Amino acid sequence: MASKTNAGRFFEDYAVGQVIDHAVPRTLGNGERALYHALYPARHALYSSDAFAQSCGLPGSPLDDLIAFHTVFGKTVPDVSLNAVANLGYAQGRWLKPVFAGDTLRSRSEVIGLKQNSNGRTGVVYVRTTGLNQSGDTVLEYVRWVMVRKRDADAPAPETVVPDLPDAIAAADLVIPEGLDFTNYDFDLAGEPHRLGDYAVGETIDHVDGVTIEEAEHMMATRLWQNTAKVHFDTSARPDGSRLIYGGHVISMARALSFNGLANAQMIVGLNGGAHANPCLAGDTVRAWSEVLEIAETPAPGVGAIRLRLVATKGGAPFALRGEDGKYLSDVLLDLDYWALMPT
Template sequence: MSKTSPGRFFEDYRLGEVIDHAVPRTLTAGERALYHALYPARHALHSSDTFAQGCGLPASPFDDLIVFHTVFGKTVPDISLNAVANLGYAEGRWLAPVWPGDTLSARSEVIGLKQTSSGQTGIVWVRTTGRSQHGAPVLDYVRWVMVRKRDAAAAAPDTHVPDLRAALDPGDLTVPEGLDFTRYDFAASGERYALGDYTKGEIIDHVDAVTVEEAEHMMATRLWQNTAKVHFDTRARPDGRRLIYGGHVISLARALSFNGLANAQMLAGLNAGSHVNPCHASDTVTAWSEVLDTAPTDAPGIGAIRLRLVASTEPGTDLRDADGRYLGHVLLDLDYWALCPA
């Protein structure tokens, strides 16, 4: 009997199944250093202990996307090893800061299944929760992924598409204990703009761009222990090209958004997200944001800003064609809440 595993295929999933993902991960300062080496990430709260202490925290927490990538990576061998594409996200919440020395683990529940019309693949919806070594949840989110079938002739499961919320309410967001922006240092943060300086519908072109390198995206994906074949093995896709991990594009776009949104310090909610078109090495990623909403919180000096973050391979803010289809150069369409000074 073989001791190795080819990973799960669509017909291996069952609605309501709970999967405890292997290999907990202890995060150290090394992950922070590598993250800042891989992306032009500069948000002050995740860069400086002194700045974080001025905002009421004991030290600088890990960048929220380090937490996301680490938890996501735990799920890949069980959820998306045989994926064709990761399709989207919803109902994501960052629930507590993560610090050097914390150990993260992940558990997922299968909440939806639907075979595609081709009969060759199916879509699997999972709700994933990341927890610390103390069992406390630090992150939860829903994602859905298109997975190959092992046998196209295998019977399709009953279709169940989960009813997901279009967006989180501001009251659903968690503000970390002790976070206080009443003495916020705008000079140290890099920009002077607070919540009241942004208006609904405002478009912010983040100006800068980053060209994706093959070595960098594979290093990043290995860092998160993401073993999906399409990111490493040129035989895994018909075009013979490695697919850039969608989270790599998210981190690039989020880092680029510093220019214009330097004070959108902490991610608090992930309302929706789609990896619209594939990204490959040598593509140059640009980003722009649209302000969708703003809201107060009960925490001192802290507001919430809802943003649409779009990454593309061409400059400009065009998103869809006349028929409403995404344009071919659009890579990412992400809707999220962030915490910023009120």
């Protein structure tokens, strides 16, 4: 009798052009918001207050942009990264529509690239993932690439296809939520007085605060997003017997820490690129710093766009990223390049 259980896909199970509709759709509510704010020190006003969001032209407070990301991402894990060694990077991410309590999200991925590693035991799979709501509208899209084990090391290597991914999304291609208007923005309630014109390209910001990663909180968060990757839960899945902290957990922690200095970078609308530079384990204390990469106008009233590099470290000195050899320093956990919306 054939097995009814799912061992997950291995590298040789993927083909360029393959489309995967992921189970299971998920309806999100304010419970996800409350848990998110319990797990991370998230304080951005637009995601905390209906009244604040309504003063900015929205019908109410959306769910945090990274709740949408983690939910869409989590759907893909059983089909894309259940047998992953590591999630390697992101590109071409765009938030196209806010997600509100009551929305139901599902995910679909297309395989856009394959490259077997020289060791013959693993390969890199590139997928473009789309998050859809109950109306079939795309709320989020992004590309990611992940290193996946082979089932059979002797299986022939597929033809190498590596997608051409631009370094960044042009500001003109960012999608501004319908109705967003920062002309009556309340800086006192938002927590900081700094508007777009107060930041300069090349400026760096030390976000000062740190949070020590706890095993239980990480696993609770990863379950919240229905992420089933073995390396996050099963101590036998890694040679050293440790549980690898989900990279999205580090992203959310760093983004929340960035409030101190970037409280008015309200909405993430673009993900230009990202790398999980080194593994994060329970007991590591995450700190964060940012660098301003670009500043742009948008057609929405009072709304500007700021492109930021967000770096998470486990205790390294702020503003140090790479060594003389060009490689990430061992204390660097995350190097993320994203666009956010900010009042002008």
